[in-house]
Every structure is written in C-alpha cells, then in structure tokens.
Amino acid sequence: MDKKVKIKICVGTSCFVQGGSDLLLYNDFIDPEIIEKCDIEGISCFNACKGHENGSAPFVMINDKIYGDMTPEKLNKIVIEVYHARNK
Ligand code: FES
Numbered sequence: 001m002d003k004k005v006k007i008k009i010c011v012g013t014s015c016f017v018q019g020g021s022d023l024l025l026y027n028d029f030i031d032p033e034i035i036e037k038c039d040i041e042g043i044s045c046f047n048a049c050k051g052h053e054n055g056s057a058p059f060v061m062i063n064d065k066i067y068g069d070m071t072p073e074k075l076n077k078i079v080i081e082v083y084h085a086r087n088k
Contacts, residue, residue, distance in 0.1 A: 003086045005038045005079055008061040012045025020058035022072055029072040034083050 009023045010016075026040060048059045048066055055068020060075060062082055067074075 005034075005083050005086065006061075006063050007038050007040045007075075007079065008043040009040065010045060010048070010057070010059045010061075011042040012049065014045070014049035015058035018057040019071065023058060023060065023070060023075060025072070026075070030076050030079055034080055037083055037087075038079060 007026075009026070010020055011024070012020075024042065027035065030038070043061065046059070046061075046066075048054075048068065049057045052059070052066060052068055054066050057068065058070045059066055059068050060070045061067070062078060063086075067078060
C-alpha cells in the first residue's frame with residue numbers, strides 16, 4: 001500500500017502573511033494524482049519563524065522535516081519527490 005506523504009502547512013501569523021495563505025490553496029497546484037496520496041493539514045506556529053536553518057517563513061513540514069521559503073511550485077515539486085522516494 002502507498003505510504004502517504006504527511007504535509008503540515010503552518011498557519012501561524014508570520015507564515016500566513018509571508019505566503020502561507022497561498023499554500024493553503026494546495027488543491028490548485030499540487031499534482032492531482034499525488035494529492036490523494038497526501039494527508040494535508042494546517043498547523044499552528046512551531047517557532048521556526050523565530051529563526052531556522054532551513055530558511056524563512058512560510059514553513060511547511062513534510063513527513064516531519066521542516067522546509068522554509070515555501071512557494072506553491074516548490075511545494076508541488078518536493079511533494080512529488082518525497083512521494084516517489086517513499087514508494088519506490
Ligand atoms: S508562524 Fe509559522 S513557524 Fe511560526
């Protein structure tokens with residue numbers, strides 16, 4: 001059985017105002033075949049916005065790894081890569 005990709009989009013204020021709000025429209029930009037293999041939820045601020053080695057807000061966690069400077073294009077790309085890496 002396929003292993004789902006767990007995506008948590010930060011909906012805290014810093015992330016939300018710096019582009020996180022666009023990421024919540026994930027149905028518009030994540031590959032439809034992949035999206036049904038993902039569990040996607042909003043998550044409150046987990047303090048990465050206070051300073052994190054993986055970039056700046058907006059942050060997303062994908063299978064518990066933190067990614068910063070997230071954009072819709074980047075999120076789609078990473079999710080596809082992570083999905084294929086987990087389901088080889
Ligand atoms: S608001 Fe997103 S990590 Fe703080």
